[in-house]
Amino acid sequence: xxxxxxxxxxxxxxxxxxxxxxxxxxxxxxxxxxxxxxxxxxxxxxxxxxxxxxxxxxxxxxxxxxxxxxxxxxxxxxxxxxxxxxxxxxxxxxxxxxxxxxxxxxxxxxxxxxxxxxxxxxxxxxxxxxxxxxxxxxxxxxxxxxxxxxxxxxxxxxxxxxxxxxxxxxxxxxxxxxxxxxxxxxxxxxxxxxxxxxxxxxxxxxxxxxxxxxxxxxxxxxxxxxxxxxxxxxxxxxxxxxxxxxxxxxxxxxxxxxxxxxxxxxxxxxxxxxxxxxxxxxxxxxxxxxxxxxxxxxxxxxxxxxxxxx
Numbered sequence: 001x002x003x004x005x006x007x008x009x010x011x012x013x014x015x016x017x018x019x020x021x022x023x024x025x026x027x028x029x030x031x032x033x034x035x036x037x038x039x040x041x042x043x044x045x046x047x048x049x050x051x052x053x054x055x056x057x058x059x060x061x062x063x064x065x066x067x068x069x070x071x072x073x074x075x076x077x078x079x080x081x082x083x084x085x086x087x088x089x090x091x092x093x094x095x096x097x098x099x100x101x102x103x104x105x106x107x108x109x110x111x112x113x114x115x116x117x118x119x120x121x122x123x124x125x126x127x128x129x130x131x132x133x134x135x136x137x138x139x140x141x142x143x144x145x146x147x148x149x150x151x152x153x154x155x156x157x158x159x160x161x162x163x164x165x166x167x168x169x170x171x172x173x174x175x176x177x178x179x180x181x182x183x184x185x186x187x188x189x190x191x192x193x194x195x196x197x198x199x200x201x202x203x204x205x206x207x208x209x210x211x212x213x214x215x216x217x218x219x220x221x222x223x224x225x226x227x228x229x230x231x232x233x234x235x236x237x238x239x240x241x242x243x244x245x246x247x248x249x250x251x252x253x254x255x256x257x258x259x260x261x262x263x264x265x266x267x268x269x270x271x272x273x274x275x276x277x278x279x280x281x282x283x284x285x286x287x288x289x290x291x292x293x294x295x296x297x298x299x300x301x302x303x304x305x306x307x308x309x310x
Contacts, residue, residue, distance in 0.1 A: 048092035160201035162261035165254035187280035
């Protein structure tokens with residue numbers, strides 16, 4: 001199998017370690033060429049495998065066995081890394097060594113009997129409908145931002161379509177169908193899906209695109225003050241500013257709006273499968289985390305529909 005010698009996995013990453021450099025390079029190229037992995041996925045694997053090879057020190061990948069992997073797993077716990085990070089590291093090692101075994105770069109796959117810690121069932125943070133509307137309305141107030149129309153369109157779209165922030169900043173003008181009320185979104189694994197966009201978000205988009213805040217003819221939907229494409233990190237900073245302005249406490253991120261979107265749909269009676277399709281979840285179990293209806297909502301449903309509730 002012919003592969004190129006280099007791969008661009010993103011800026012800001014340190015060079016690959018000497019031990020395992022060739023194997024990691026080949027693996028990242030495989031992810032990009034044959035698994036159609038996104039830059040974010042490749043970057044995450046790069047960081048995880050870089051950490052593991054740093055732990056190996058003078059040892060080689062060919063001599064890595066289950067005992068070494070267990071010692072590495074223990075070191076991750078000693079560093080007080082989150083359980084989610086440790087689970088991701090174990091998953092990365094499994095995929096990596098499976099690849100090396102298939103390529104005959106290691107004699108056996110040492111991750112075969114490696115057990116991963118169980119994931120914590122953390123409920124996603126979400127906003128109540130009143131809090132969400134308060135946040136969106138904050139964009140109408142003067143003095144909060146130099147680009148209020150852009151910010152309103154951006155936040156309305158995040159909430160209306162339940163998008164990941166990376167999906168939203170990647171959108172181009174041609175991917176919004178204003179007549180059908182749909183957006184063509186490229187999600188994880190670069191899989192495309194069509195998601196509905198509400199009338200309020202479409203109106204906000206129209207207002208922004210026809211305003212003097214839109215100062216470029218570039219194809220992307222949302223731009224920054226320098227005329228370039230808006231980044232995910234910039235969106236996070238903008239949202240944080242509006243959340244503080246309207247008095248919302250706690251950590252509010254673009255993903256909070258995605259969680260809120262899914263929770264509000266579910267509480268209104270939407271089908272879980274439909275929510276799965278809109279969110280772009282490959283597995284229904286990922287979507288089932290949104291079945292955490294509030295106690296108030298459950299009590300109201302019980303009172304309204306159970307014949308002997310009173």
